Amino acid sequence: MPYPPEPWELRGSMHLSLWRLPETELPSSPVETPPVLVGGSGLVGTAWVIYGPGSVMEYNELLTAVLVYDRMVPRVHISHIWVDSADSEQGGRELWGIPKRQAQFRLRSTTGEPRFSRVASFAADGIASAGFTRLAPLPGSWPFAYRVAQDLNGFQQTRVSGSSTVQWCSSAWRFEPDGPLGWLGGRRPVASLALNDFAMRFGAES
Template sequence: MGYPQAPWMLKGYAISTVHLVDVDKVRSLIPSELNIISVLPGKTLSVVYVSDYGAGSVLEYSELIVAPAMVSYQGKFGGWVSHIYVDNPDSVAGGREIWGLPKEMAEFTWEDHKRVIVRQGKKILCSLEYKQQSLAWRQWLGGSAFSTMGHDLLMFGAQFESRLGLIGSRLEVPAESPFAGINLGQPFLTVRCEEMSLQVAAPHVVREKITNRQGRQGRQGIRVLESFCAHS
């Protein structure tokens, strides 16, 4: 089939948990060009997002996103995705080739809209138990995220409309999970999104990485030296 070009329109439902984590635990997961936003001394916000996109979506798949910190770069704010898993190979290819996201394949088991388990083979990445909405309201929201593609730092936006409700949840991340080192703990806030329409825009370059610019400057220096030697 192949993947569609951006923007992607996705429809379904999602559960998003918000966690207070130590900046020191996530610094190694964030490019040095990005500043981690602290909400308390030494603390930042991490987000775990689990979704199921169905009929009406450009691709149908489930997704797990781990954003270990909110970050900024030259006055621009957004999230950084360190881990992302889906159960559709076309989504893996599109995520990597359009947005530079480190998508991997995983298996999702949804249990009666009360629990989801995400696995890679025999390894459990996480499990999330969550409650039904008791009070919900329709809301439009937008946000941004950073990623990298080759030597470039990218940024892309997302907009969604959904029925939102605050619910209770319990997240379990086994020690063998690739993101266990974040020490997410239990969420202090969980949002359930029903009847969700999500549009993810194409990315744009916000900066060429230092390594790329340094390499270009180095090549320019070599050409200047060669020209000088040729005329000596």
């Protein structure tokens, strides 16, 4: 088994955008977890993630997730995800039913590493690209805890928890029209955030 056992201890940064889509245009999710709807629309998140020093593995990631619920409790379903690590791809699929695939990434910033710069840009060849400008930070460090709901030989939920500093951003996205996220093209996110230096635990003790 080339990937580490769960839980995965991960550190890094994330640039996240949130989108509001009509119910008919939302990604599919397990039948046990229908989408959370407000006024006939649901919430989708797209995120670029850099897992850096202090992580069980260092790699880059692009994902799309939809907000769902299980017996009225919100959950997160990862519908599309790409990584540049074969070990992460295999581990995500076999441990938690996360449909990881591999892609080539390009990361750029105006002042150095994307996680420390005011302006950062990301690209996954043939899929999407985006640029972020960091704006006002929120005070303090913010804890988070949620469960990811996936299909893995049946329905499965995985615990995720951690903390991070948070900063509002502006963002500009481009989705390849014929790519797997082309259905998001021409839309504007309702909000964008940077999680600057998160510490995350993904999965449970065996």
